[in-house]
Amino acid sequence: MDKFTELTAIAAPMPNENIDTDQIIPARFLKTIQRTGLGKNAFAAQRYDENGNENPDFVLNKEPYRQAEILITYDNLGCGSSREHAPWALLDFGIRCVIAPSFADIFFNNCFKNGILPIRLPREICDELMGDARQGSNSRLTIDLEKQIIIRPEGNVVPFEVDPFRRHMLLEGLDDIGQTLAHDAEISSFEHQASRAWVPSISMGTAK
Amino acid sequence: MPVSSSPRTLFDKIWADHVVDRLEDGTCILYIDRHLVHEVTSPQAFEGLRMAGRRLRRPDATVAVVDHNVPTSDRSQPIEEPESRLQIETLEKNVAEFGVPYFPLRSASQGIVHVVGPEQGISLPGMTIVCGDSHTSTHGALGALAFGIGTSEVEHVMATQTLLQKPAKNMRVSVEGKVGPGVTAKDIMLAIIGKIGTAGGTGHVIEFAGSAIRDLDMAGRMTLCNMSIEGGAKAGLVAPDETTFAYVKGRPFAPKGEAFEQACAYWRTLASDEGAHFDTEVTLKAEDIVPSVTWGNSPQDVLPIDGIVPSPSDFKDPAQAAQVQRALDYMGLTAGQKIAGTPVDVVFIGSCTNSRLEDLRAAAEVVRGRHVAATVRAMIVPGSGLVKAAAEAEGLDKIFLDAGFEWREAGCSMCLGMNPDRLTPGQRCASTSNRNFEGRQGPGGRTHLCSPSMAAAAAVTGTLCDVRELMKETV
Numbered sequence: 001m002d003k004f005t006e007l008t009a010i011a012a013p014m015p016n017e018n019i020d021t022d023q024i025i026p027a028r029f030l031k032t033i034q035r036t037g038l039g040k041n042a043f044a045a046q047r048y049d050e051n052g053n054e055n056p057d058f059v060l061n062k063e064p065y066r067q068a069e070i071l072i073t074y075d076n077l078g079c080g081s082s083r084e085h086a087p088w089a090l091l092d093f094g095i096r097c098v099i100a101p102s103f104a105d106i107f108f109n110n111c112f113k114n115g116i117l118p119i120r121l122p123r124e125i126c127d128e129l130m131g132d133a134r135q136g137s138n139s140r141l142t143i144d145l146e147k148q149i150i151i152r153p154e155g156n157v158v159p160f161e162v163d164p165f166r167r168h169m170l171l172e173g174l175d176d177i178g179q180t181l182a183h184d185a186e187i188s189s190f191e192h193q194a195s196r197a198w199v200p201s202i203s204m205g206t207a208k
Numbered sequence: 209m210p211v212s213s214s215p216r217t218l219f220d221k222i223w224a225d226h227v228v229d230r231l232e233d234g235t236c237i238l239y240i241d242r243h244l245v246h247e248v249t250s251p252q253a254f255e256g257l258r259m260a261g262r263r264l265r266r267p268d269a270t271v272a273v274v275d276h277n278v279p280t281s282d283r284s285q286p287i288e289e290p291e292s293r294l295q296i297e298t299l300e301k302n303v304a305e306f307g308v309p310y311f312p313l314r315s316a317s318q319g320i321v322h323v324v325g326p327e328q329g330i331s332l333p334g335m336t337i338v339c340g341d342s343h344t345s346t347h348g349a350l351g352a353l354a355f356g357i358g359t360s361e362v363e364h365v366m367a368t369q370t371l372l373q374k375p376a377k378n379m380r381v382s383v384e385g386k387v388g389p390g391v392t393a394k395d396i397m398l399a400i401i402g403k404i405g406t407a408g409g410t411g412h413v414i415e416f417a418g419s420a421i422r423d424l425d426m427a428g429r430m431t432l433c434n435m436s437i438e439g440g441a442k443a444g445l446v447a448p449d450e451t452t453f454a455y456v457k458g459r460p461f462a463p464k465g466e467a468f469e470q471a472c473a474y475w476r477t478l479a480s481d482e483g484a485h486f487d488t489e490v491t492l493k494a495e496d497i498v499p500s501v502t503w504g505n506s507p508q509d510v511l512p513i514d515g516i517v518p519s520p521s522d523f524k525d526p527a528q529a530a531q532v533q534r535a536l537d538y539m540g541l542t543a544g545q546k547i548a549g550t551p552v553d554v555v556f557i558g559s560c561t562n563s564r565l566e567d568l569r570a571a572a573e574v575v576r577g578r579h580v581a582a583t584v585r586a587m588i589v590p591g592s593g594l595v596k597a598a599a600e601a602e603g604l605d606k607i608f609l610d611a612g613f614e615w616r617e618a619g620c621s622m623c624l625g626m627n628p629d630r631l632t633p634g635q636r637c638a639s640t641s642n643r644n645f646e647g648r649q650g651p652g653g654r655t656h657l658c659s660p661s662m663a664a665a666a667a668v669t670g671t672l673c674d675v676r677e678l679m680k681e682t683v
């Protein structure tokens with residue numbers, strides 16, 4: 001996974017609530033067996049018309065937002081399906097940071113696991129950042145994960161909170177599995193506790 | 209297990225019994241008892257294992273099914289869509305390579321993962337159950353902590369049989385009293401979501417409690433827990449009770465004999481203690497709940513069937529008003545119109561929310577002796593091969609076929625339209641599924657969520673309507 005330390009990039013405004021994962025990547029694009037290549041279909045229903053032509057009014061079809069690496073939205077971003085194709089599609093488009101007043105839980109987690117930093121900020125602050133993002137070529141924000149601050153186009157600083165464990169993993173570009181496997185002995189002894197004797201093992205021979 | 213002095217919730221207890229280790233910052237390594245796998249969210253995880261040279265830690269705690277992509281019509285032919293076929297073939301290759309128990313397409317027990325798990329006794333009370341699918345919350349009906357995970361987490365569970373998690377907050381939704389005739393678990397859940405909103409449960413695990421919940425059968429409890437995610441919650445739970453144990457007993461993969469009795473003894477200890485703390489409490493009166501439908505593109509856009517479609521001017525917040533306008537445009541509805549009487553083109557009875565035998569019985573009750581309206585395409589997609597067979601043994605298939613319904617094979621089908629079962633742009637559908645997002649059932653399709661009996665009523669009248677009217681006629 002790519003490290004996330006500092007990012008200076010165009011922020012795109014999407015002033016909607018409840019942007020669900022079906023909007024981020026519609027189900028018909030979930031048939032891939034790979035993680036990459038979904039970016040061209042991110043937000044497909046809004047980005048293209050029935051004939052596959054770009055809809056000129058959609059924010060990510062406009063300059064400079066085609067280059068956006070930061071997305072600003074309103075409440076409950078990423079609600080709906082658990083599909084990790086949603087962060088994969090965002091990442092493949094080039095998004096590395098999403099900012100909203102609130103997120104759906106699974107999407108929030110999935111972002112971290114793919115090197116995307118989700119930042120939760122109060123609605124009033126999101127309103128201000130939304131204002132920044134609307135300024136076209138002047139919509140550049142700097143996200144400094146080390147210092148946990150956002151630097152706005154005019155230089156004002158907005159601090160943000162992030163889970164220390166998640167921050168560490170992003171800064172170092174670490175994968176969770178390796179970390180957990182370091183606890184292999186504890187996992188094994190947990191598995192063999194007498195109190196767990198009732199949990200049946202499954203093999204296709206067990207039933208029928 | 210250590211006996212804790214302070215009263216604990218059902219969630220607290222299941223959680224505590226699965227914590228392997230606690231990291232410095234409070235993140236827990238949580239042991240996972242059951243990992244359910246389907247074709248859409250697993251290929252990249254198996255690939256990740258392979259690339260890292262890691263083994264699947266517990267094939268004997270993992271079960272795979274095909275459901276999302278599968279055709280629900282004739283299965284004697286190869287799958288037509290090449291991408292669907294590739295996903296299914298990839299799953300078959302992976303389960304063979306990693307030794308995962310698997311219900312293949314042609315198995316008599318194949319079906320939607322959230323129907324198959326409980327039906328087979330793979331999902332049991334007191335367990336932690338995960339699947340790369342948000343509606344894993346369904347299994348919470350058994351009194352299991354069950355939640356959806358992303359593909360990276362799927363890979364994490366495959367490699368370690370654990371997840372890194374922080375405890376959720378506790379929320380209790382109590383529904384007290386008795387529901388009226390024609391009111392189902394689906395209506396209860398739509399009422400709850402209408403009340404708390406799609407983000408109301410964020411960060412919480414919801415325990416459903418109260419006499420109206422106790423009175424539900426397991427299928428109803430599954431409908432309720434299934435849509436916990438539509439209320440934003442991480443999971444939904446119902447405390448295991450005698451209804452649960454009677455359901456579990458004798459299922460193919462459930463403990464048998466002495467082991468079953470021991471398990472029951474443990475499961476009986478799981479109910480929330482008197483005085484346990486809930487961070488959030490919500491109460492509804494069962495008597496207030498009526499048959500409901502959704503009008504918009506968010507599951508919280510719920511209306512009682514005698515309700516009227518809202519107007520953007522009802523909302524002060526301009527962002528919300530704009531959203532309502534957008535939903536009206538998308539759904540082809542007018543502010544202030546009655547929702548009842550809206551003509552539908554398609555009726556879909558199926559999905560992990562409402563495709564169990566009890567759901568089909570409820571629909572058949574309405575359909576019996578009636579005929580699908582000439583303008584409507586109506587389909588029944590049972591949740592599993594076993595549900596289908598059981599329904600046929602009762603003659604439900606005949607009732608539906610005689611009435612002009614399609615009687616199809618098990619799968620996700622038109623719930624999300626990954627297989628050929630899709631709405632065409634502008635088509636309006638009364639659907640027993642769980643999501644009414646734009647394009648969910650096919651690009652441009654318009655979804656109205658409702659219960660199986662309400663969907664059946666829409667099929668025979670050709671419009672969204674109050675099932676209670678039809679019930680009166682039958683008496």
Ligand code: SF4
Pocket residue numbers: 275276320321322341343559560561619620623624641642
């Ligand atoms: S039936 Fe629908 S909601 Fe349920 S698992 Fe399938 S696609 Fe998901």
